[in-house]
Amino acid sequence: MRLATACALALGLAAMSGAAQGPTIMTNGRNLQTPINHGLPDQLLGFTFCRLRYQNTRRARKTGWGDDYPQADYNFMVRLSELTKARISRWNDGSPGFANVTAMDPDLFQCPYLRMQNAANYDFTPEETVRMHDYLVKGGFLWIDDNWDPDFEYIRPNLMRILPDAKIVDLPVEHPMFSVLYRLDPLPQIPSLGSWQRSGQDSEIGPSTVHYYGVFDERDRLVVLVSMNSDVSDSWEREGDNQAYFATFGSKGYSLGVNVALYVMTH
Numbered sequence: 001m002r003l004a005t006a007c008a009l010a011l012g013l014a015a016m017s018g019a020a021q022g023p024t025i026m027t028n029g030r031n032l033q034t035p036i037n038h039g040l041p042d043q044l045l046g047f048t049f050c051r052l053r054y055q056n057t058r059r060a061r062k063t064g065w066g067d068d069y070p071q072a073d074y075n076f077m078v079r080l081s082e083l084t085k086a087r088i089s090r091w092n093d094g095s096p097g098f099a100n101v102t103a104m105d106p107d108l109f110q111c112p113y114l115r116m117q118n119a120a121n122y123d124f125t126p127e128e129t130v131r132m133h134d135y136l137v138k139g140g141f142l143w144i145d146d147n148w149d150p151d152f153e154y155i156r157p158n159l160m161r162i163l164p165d166a167k168i169v170d171l172p173v174e175h176p177m178f179s180v181l182y183r184l185d186p187l188p189q190i191p192s193l194g195s196w197q198r199s200g201q202d203s204e205i206g207p208s209t210v211h212y213y214g215v216f217d218e219r220d221r222l223v224v225l226v227s228m229n230s231d232v233s234d235s236w237e238r239e240g241d242n243q244a245y246f247a248t249f250g251s252k253g254y255s256l257g258v259n260v261a262l263y264v265m266t267h
Contacts, residue, residue: 053065187256188249188253
C-alpha cells in the first residue's frame with residue numbers, strides 16, 4: 001500500500017510539473033481505429049510499446065483494436081519514463097515510442113511487449129496463429145486487456161491454437177509480477193470512464209470478479225497476460241479527462257502497467 005501511495009504521489013507531482021511546463025499527456029480519448037504512426041520508433045532507445053492491430057471478425061466487445069488508442073499508449077510511456085529508470089524509445093519529434101503492428105508484420109519480432117485490446121473481436125488466421133506462436137516462444141509477451149465476461153470463451157480457443165501445450169493459470173496476488181515495483185493487493189478492477197460515470201461501479205457488466213490469467217509456455221515462462229473484467233488501459237487514457245476517475249483508478253492502473261512492463265523486461 002505504501003508503494004501504491006508513492007505511485008499516486010509521483011503521478012500527482014508529475015501532473016503538476018507538466019502543468020508548469022506544458023502538457024505531457026494526451027487527453028480527450030477517442031478510441032481511434034486508424035494508426036497515427038507506422039513502423040517502429042525512429043530512436044529505439046529502450047522500451048517500445050507495441051499494440052496489435054487487426055480487422056474485426058465479430059463485434060463481441062466495444063470497438064476493436066484501437067480502443068483507448070492513442071492516448072493510453074502515449075500516456076503510459078510518459079509515466080513509465082517518469083516513474084522508473086527505464087529508458088523508452090522515441091520518435092524523431094521526441095514523442096514516446098509507441099507503435100502498432102499486425103500479426104504478420106515483420107516488425108512484430110522487434111516488439112518484446114505487445115498489447116491487444118478487445119481480443120474477443122478477433123480470431124487469428126492459421127498463418128497468424130503460427131506467427132504468434134513463433135513470436136511468443138522466441139521471447140515475446142502479449143497482454144490482452146479490456147475483456148469482460150464472457151469474452152474468455154472467444155479468447156481461450158485462440159490462445160490454445162497458438163500454444164497447444166500452454167498452461168492457463170488464474171494468477172494470485174502473490175505472483176511476483178504484482179510486486180516488481182508497486183505492491184498490488186488486491187488486484188485492481190478498473191472500468192471505463194463512461195461506465196463508471198453511469199453506474200459508479202468498478203465493473204462494467206454488473207457484479208463480476210476480476211481475474212488476471214497468466215498463460216505459461218512449455219518452459220513455464222509467462223508469455224500472455226489476460227485482464228478479465230478489467231479495463232486497465234482506460235486508467236491511462238483518461239488521466240487528464242476526469243479528475244475523480246483518475247484519483248480513483250489512476251494509481252492502480254499505472255502501478256499494474258509499470259509492474260508488467262518491468263517484469264517483462266527482466267524475465
